[in-house]
Amino acid sequence: MILITIIAYAFIALLDQVQTYKDGRKKDFLFSCALGLLSFAAALWVVHGEKLPSPTRPIEQLVGWLFGM
Amino acid sequence: MLNQESLYPSINDNIELFMRIFPGDSTIKFRKFQHPLVKSFSGCLIHIEGMVSTETLSNHILRPILHFRTSEETRDIPFMELLMEGIIEVSELKLSGDLNEILNELLNGSTLLLLEGKEQALLIGTQGWQSRAVMEPGTEKSVIGPREGFTESLITNLSLIRRRVKSPDLKIEFMELGETTHTAVCLCYVESSVSPKILQELTKRLKRLKINALIDSGQLQEMIRDQTLTPFETVGNTERPDAVAGKILEGRIAVLVDGSPFVLTVPFLFIEYFQVSEDYYSNYFFGSFNRLMRFLGEFLAVSVPAIYVALVTYNQEMMPTALLLSIAAARNSVPLPTVAECFVMLLVFEILREAGTRIPTSIGQAVSIVGALVLGQAAVDARVVSAPMVIVVGITGITTLLNVKMKAASISTRFLLLSLSSFMGLYGYLFGIIGLVIHLMGLRSFGVPYMLTVGSIKETDIKDTLFRSPWWGTKLRTHRTQAERRIRKVTR
Amino acid sequence: MSKERITAGEARTIMILFIMGSTMIMGAGGQAHTDAWLAILMATGMSVPIVLISARLLALYPGQNLYDICLQVFGKLAGRVCILLYVWYAIHLAALVLRNYGEFMESEAMPETPMLVPMLFVAALCIFVVLHGIETLGRSARLMFNVCMITIIVVLSLTLERMDFENILPVLDYGWGPIWKGAFSAFSFPFAETFLLTAIFGGVKDGKSYVRILLYGLLIGSGLVLFITFRNLFILGNYTMSNVYFPSYAAVGRVNVGDFIQRIEGTVAIVFVICVFTKISACLLAASYGIAKLFGLHSYRTVVIQTGLLVTYLAYSLYDNIMEMLHFASEVYFFYAFPFQVIIPILLLIGAEIKVRRGNRANAG
Numbered sequence: 001m002i003l004i005t006i007i008a009y010a011f012i013a014l015l016d017q018v019q020t021y022k023d024g025r026k027k028d029f030l031f032s033c034a035l036g037l038l039s040f041a042a043a044l045w046v047v048h049g050e051k052l053p054s055p056t057r058p059i060e061q062l063v064g065w066l067f068g069m
Numbered sequence: 070m071l072n073q074e075s076l077y078p079s080i081n082d083n084i085e086l087f088m089r090i091f092p093g094d095s096t097i098k099f100r101k102f103q104h105p106l107v108k109s110f111s112g113c114l115i116h117i118e119g120m121v122s123t124e125t126l127s128n129h130i131l132r133p134i135l136h137f138r139t140s141e142e143t144r145d146i147p148f149m150e151l152l153m154e155g156i157i158e159v160s161e162l163k164l165s166g167d168l169n170e171i172l173n174e175l176l177n178g179s180t181l182l183l184l185e186g187k188e189q190a191l192l193i194g195t196q197g198w199q200s201r202a203v204m205e206p207g208t209e210k211s212v213i214g215p216r217e218g219f220t221e222s223l224i225t226n227l228s229l230i231r232r233r234v235k236s237p238d239l240k241i242e243f244m245e246l247g248e249t250t251h252t253a254v255c256l257c258y259v260e261s262s263v264s265p266k267i268l269q270e271l272t273k274r275l276k277r278l279k280i281n282a283l284i285d286s287g288q289l290q291e292m293i294r295d296q297t298l299t300p301f302e303t304v305g306n307t308e309r310p311d312a313v314a315g316k317i318l319e320g321r322i323a324v325l326v327d328g329s330p331f332v333l334t335v336p337f338l339f340i341e342y343f344q345v346s347e348d349y350y351s352n353y354f355f356g357s358f359n360r361l362m363r364f365l366g367e368f369l370a371v372s373v374p375a376i377y378v379a380l381v382t383y384n385q386e387m388m389p390t391a392l393l394l395s396i397a398a399a400r401n402s403v404p405l406p407t408v409a410e411c412f413v414m415l416l417v418f419e420i421l422r423e424a425g426t427r428i429p430t431s432i433g434q435a436v437s438i439v440g441a442l443v444l445g446q447a448a449v450d451a452r453v454v455s456a457p458m459v460i461v462v463g464i465t466g467i468t469t470l471l472n473v474k475m476k477a478a479s480i481s482t483r484f485l486l487l488s489l490s491s492f493m494g495l496y497g498y499l500f501g502i503i504g505l506v507i508h509l510m511g512l513r514s515f516g517v518p519y520m521l522t523v524g525s526i527k528e529t530d531i532k533d534t535l536f537r538s539p540w541w542g543t544k545l546r547t548h549r550t551q552a553e554r555r556i557r558k559v560t561r
Numbered sequence: 562m563s564k565e566r567i568t569a570g571e572a573r574t575i576m577i578l579f580i581m582g583s584t585m586i587m588g589a590g591g592q593a594h595t596d597a598w599l600a601i602l603m604a605t606g607m608s609v610p611i612v613l614i615s616a617r618l619l620a621l622y623p624g625q626n627l628y629d630i631c632l633q634v635f636g637k638l639a640g641r642v643c644i645l646l647y648v649w650y651a652i653h654l655a656a657l658v659l660r661n662y663g664e665f666m667e668s669e670a671m672p673e674t675p676m677l678v679p680m681l682f683v684a685a686l687c688i689f690v691v692l693h694g695i696e697t698l699g700r701s702a703r704l705m706f707n708v709c710m711i712t713i714i715v716v717l718s719l720t721l722e723r724m725d726f727e728n729i730l731p732v733l734d735y736g737w738g739p740i741w742k743g744a745f746s747a748f749s750f751p752f753a754e755t756f757l758l759t760a761i762f763g764g765v766k767d768g769k770s771y772v773r774i775l776l777y778g779l780l781i782g783s784g785l786v787l788f789i790t791f792r793n794l795f796i797l798g799n800y801t802m803s804n805v806y807f808p809s810y811a812a813v814g815r816v817n818v819g820d821f822i823q824r825i826e827g828t829v830a831i832v833f834v835i836c837v838f839t840k841i842s843a844c845l846l847a848a849s850y851g852i853a854k855l856f857g858l859h860s861y862r863t864v865v866i867q868t869g870l871l872v873t874y875l876a877y878s879l880y881d882n883i884m885e886m887l888h889f890a891s892e893v894y895f896f897y898a899f900p901f902q903v904i905i906p907i908l909l910l911i912g913a914e915i916k917v918r919r920g921n922r923a924n925a926g
């Protein structure tokens with residue numbers, strides 16, 4: 001599974017990042033790389049079986065604290 | 070390649086020059102002539118055998134030259150001028166000293182007339198080669214409607230179009246493509262209907278092409294299309310003059326290529342796959358019915374294998390029980406899983422289809438018997454494939470033939486949907502359809518959205534897409550048709 | 562990016578499909594049981610002001626979307642915070658809807674496939690269409706909406722015989738309390754969410770007024786939701802409807818015509834996928850626009866793929882089980898979404914009106 005993820009991300013990087021780099025948009029390229037790395041890390045984490053930190057609990061607590069319900 | 074740009078003044082030198090350019094070529098004929106009375110009037114006619122009309126050459130060039138008698142008035146006029154103005158009885162004449170041009174014309178079927186002492190040659194248009202007669206088009210047959218189809222000669226094709234659109238608004242633009250082949254290409258459009266932006270874009274793309282050889286319009290079709298990765302054509306082609314005439318009148322541009330009986334039309338929209346000229350010549354009920362059938366047929370051609378595989382493998386609950394049981398019984402001892410079976414059968418069908426087009430007629434009969442009866446029946450009897458699968462592939466094959474032009478697109482889409490549905494059942498099929506819709510909606514043909522008027526149910530749009538509304542339903546007398554107005558609006 | 566404009570009709574269709582979203586399968590105003598229809602009507606009424614605010618904002622700043630308006634009204638710093646909030650809201654909403662779909666697939670349609678797989682497919686489709694641009698989204702929405710309608714009508718004609726119109730009684734059996742709860746719930750999901758659409762309806766051709774587009778969109782969308790709610794109610798009755806996670810699926814599953822046409826729940830899935838797809842695409846588009854504006858990127862297209870993937874992972878991680886999802890949707894969501902759907906829009910409107918008035922006076926005087 002991890003192998004598939006790596007291959008998939010390599011493929012996406014080829015299409016997405018390389019194209020952006022070729023277009024000469026440096027800022028877009030850097031940002032896209034950063035975001036891509038973030039999503040790659042998330043992908044590996046998910047594939048490993050762990051879930052990302054869910055915002056549901058914090059939101060419930062925030063709402064409870066604000067509206068006292 | 071050629072060291073010199075012009076001819077020699079002496080005829081013998083020129084003859085040697087041509088023999089050097091075409092060594093060993095015995096189709097280049099040299100006919101030296103000498104006027105019987107006037108000694109200084111001598112020259113040579115050069116032509117290529119097979120490319121010229123010998124009747125014109127003998128009776129309208131050689132004879133008037135040899136029978137010419139000088140008189141008082143004509144004594145002082147130089148021979149070349151005399152020939153051009155008063156002797157040669159052919160309508161196309163040109164004087165040239167440029168060797169490249171001379172060679173081009175010679176290769177195009179003109180006769181060269183060289184005069185002793187002159188460095189210029191007279192190019193006489195004597196084209197006359199064998200070409201196919203105007204016959205019924207091979208790919209687009211019709212029951213009602215004209216039976217004329219384009220041939221390989223550009224001039225003939227142009228005349229077929231001109232005969233249908235006899236208006237000074239019809240404009241023709243010539244150009245030449247292909248460094249080695251010097252193929253003549255011409256654009257044909259009606260000035261008042263065409264969208265100037267599309268015309269500009271098309272001319273730009275054609276002029277930008279730097280190719281060595283242009284043999285068929287099919288090559289051009291791919292070279293001028295928008296750069297998209299899609300099996301759907303964005304440049305149309307047709308073999309029928311009446312279809313081209315109709316499209317030109319709607320504001321499209323026709324591109325004719327010398328040597329190809331297929332004329333390209335630009336822009337090409339998705340809906341044109343389903344519009345056949347015959348719809349307009351027959352009764353509107355029948356025309357609408359046929360068109361709806363074509364839509365349905367295309368849907369079936371693309372979906373049937375995918376839906377069958379999905380229903381049998383994943384979503385069995387959706388089929389009526391009795392049908393499910395009989396399919397299960399038929400599939401009882403088939404070794405392959407349904408998906409593999411489907412892929413294999415479709416592949417076999419494609420092989421048969423491709424082989425069928427290339428078969429020499431003498432073997433054709435035998436192969437169809439072998440293919441259909443023996444292989445099909447034997448395969449089912451041997452339980453290698455199941456009977457329902459043969460039915461599915463049969464339906465697919467026949468419905469593909471309803472829309473022959475879409476073959477390439479149909480096959481790719483079919484395999485894609487089949488793969489998706491083998492992966493996730495009907496949901497996979499649904500995803501594939503949505504993906505297909507998105508892809509189609511995003512295509513453009515020369516700036517015009519590909520799916521213009523498809524998918525909406527506004528009355529004005531349906532009139533010529535799903536149905537073929539009767540002539541009294543469309544405004545006949547307006548100068549601009551609906552389609553042309555829309556294309557112009559979109560590309561303004 | 563400036564060339565991408567959609568027609569009024571396409572905008573309206575996107576809005577309708579957006580409203581239908583995951584409501585088609587989850588049901589709206591479920592807390593009110595038999596009186597859910599009443600709750601939906603009230604919720605529609607409550608959403609009209611929000612929709613009018615959206616229309617007014619778009620009309621005050623023609624050609625600009627929500628993010629441009631935020632920057633103009635709140636200034637550079639607060640405006641950027643505002644954009645960030647809405648980007649988060651768009652991403653979260655997309656993840657929520659995607660999760661709805663994933664739960665559906667796992668419970669009913671394909672229990673043996675890990676939830677991530679169908680979610681990835683839908684996300685891939687959404688990424689695909691957003692990459693093509695809003696024009697393609699509009700045109701696809703047009704076609705798919707017609708398909709949706711045809712499916713609904715066909716299914717309706719098949720289910721007609723199973724309907725028991727008595728099921729709507731007794732009215733107000735549970736009193737007004739649950740109805741208000743249902744109304745607030747329906748208000749926040751999905752009606753007032755349409756405020757997010759101001760982020761993508763920046764440039765609409767045809768010059769028709771935004772009020773007409775958005776209002777019609779709201780009314781037609783809510784009409785359809787109402788219609789489906791009625792259909793489910795008539796077929797299932799009160800008890801089943803309250804106890805089933807996916808009322809539409811259960812309702813259509815009852816169809817049995819002559820033992821031949823049966824178990825056609827798959828057709829509901831067609832409508833569901835189309836609506837969910839449109840909603841997620843709209844949210845993804847809004848989020849991408851926001852991120853591009855926030856970081857000054859040249860085009861929103863660079864971030865679409867990664868954002869879409871992140872939304873998928875988020876959707877996968879949002880809840881532990883379906884009950885948590887229902888609890889969040891019915892108890893917490895209203896309060897969480899309130900600032901995004903009501904407070905900030907009102908603030909924006911007030912700020913915008915003041916600025917524009919001041920600007921006009923400056924020009925005139």
